[in-house]
Amino acid sequence: MKVAAFAGGVGGAKLAGGLQATLAPTDLCVVVNTADDFDIWGLRVCPDLDTVMYALAALANPETGWGIKDDSFGALGMISTYGEEDWFRLGDKDLATHILRTHRLRAGMRLTEVTAGLADGLGVRTTLLPMCDERVSTMLKTRAGLLDFQEYFARRGQKDEVLGVELCGIDNARIPAEVSKAIAGAEAIIFCPSNPVVSLGPILAVPGMHELLAGSSAPKIAVSPIVGGRALKGPADKMLRSLGHEVSATGVARMYSGLVNGFVVDQVDREEQVSISALGMHVLVTDAVMRNETDRERLAREVLRFCSGLETR
């Protein structure tokens, strides 16, 4: 089964890892949010692409979910000695990724090509695609003013209430041919359990993405990143609340209304089956929390089976 998955950071990376373990190597394509990308010390950092890439390469730091396991922080310490701020915790091995990415982008390669080259270097056979090659930047409206995503997320520790979201540059973004092809050719499209506002939101906001999805007859299912009224990781719950969404699986399902025809919720949210079905979605109730590798593969298999079921209706 050819699968295209949409992913943000840690939660998306986990399910992508499970899908990779379940599918034939060439059957998975992961389309990743790039609106968190930013430049630091002249280096282009793509946090979500890297989190997914490291997870697929079995290099991810299991404690944090981001960064590379057993990495050192020699460069960061020295950068701090030189008087620069060190709130973005880039490890030494991780830096290699940003150095080469920046170098290759400056040489004129598209981010899509650069990402393919890096993933290939790490032996990743899953196709990893940025949502677009253009720069898009998530800016968050807060009482402290308009904040860069990483300023909000990493530097200020997600303490600001998010009152609005702007995707700067999204109007100039174009769906890369590789993404069009992957979605058009997919037999299942999966929205990973990532933040619907700042992770999957930007992917869905690339001009033409809704039309591209509508043009596909493949089953499209989303896995809820909200379980028991809370985000599994990150600030999605607080963000949904302050932006006026319901902080529940149903709240997320509403945001994907018209885009997906299946929705996966955790057992603790089984009572939401009714409200989600009312949106015209089929619902799979399962254990949707991925604590370890086994969970990831099991959830991936269940999600794929759910897709197959939708296909035959």
Added chain:
Amino acid sequence: MKVAAFAGGVGGAKLAGGLQATLAPTDLCVVVNTADDFDIWGLRVCPDLDTVMYALAALANPETGWGIKDDSFGALGMISTYGEEDWFRLGDKDLATHILRTHRLRAGMRLTEVTAGLADGLGVRTTLLPMCDERVSTMLKTRAGLLDFQEYFARRGQKDEVLGVELCGIDNARIPAEVSKAIAGAEAIIFCPSNPVVSLGPILAVPGMHELLAGSSAPKIAVSPIVGGRALKGPADKMLRSLGHEVSATGVARMYSGLVNGFVVDQVDREEQVSISALGMHVLVTDAVMRNETDRERLAREVLRFCSGLETR
């Protein structure tokens, strides 16, 4: 005593360290070769500036003379995993220097300003100056063709016979105001024991440098990098031979003829006193090999005393 010293890499860094330990903090200015500078993975690396800076910051790796002590190589290993060549051994802490330098240069700062900022970050109070702000590249003519300096030096291990030297970009180089001021204000000018062809050669080749030196009435002395017919470190001896110079202290003295009025040789070369004196130079015979900190400081003191002696003649 206000001192301006010309330095290349390891040998120059050693004497610069000795001078720094001997002089008042604001009395030393080291002018460093930048014709070995190169770009790798989009980062600007200035090997001689960094070797001197790390030595003056007491961060130098004592085993190699270059790089930072106790550095790790996580980034380099990863860069190699990504399929790039890893012959230039950049450590993780060292990378921080190149990342910030590149970032600041791209932001429009002059190399002189960038260098001052980095040295300040490391607590170095000696003034560290690049020979110029423009790019100059030493290219070596060999039977394998024209080689970049680092291609010859680090990648191919100095195995090629050097048949000629080109300093690309030297015609466009300008003596920075900071260098002019340091030389004009110096009460002693010291040519450190660095390679006369590829380390001090480029500094002396910056247009106007000979005139600037001629305009100074300060004693000018050179310390021989050749002891007992061999280079203390690096390929200076092979290079002198293949370029038709005599491989001896006298051979080096001849290259500085008209530029310096004092020359320092090691005891093993005491018989060359006659031939060097014949060039119109005063000669100091001493232990010119710097094995450790004590040697560096002793040689620095002797060199300064030699300068004072020349001053009073």
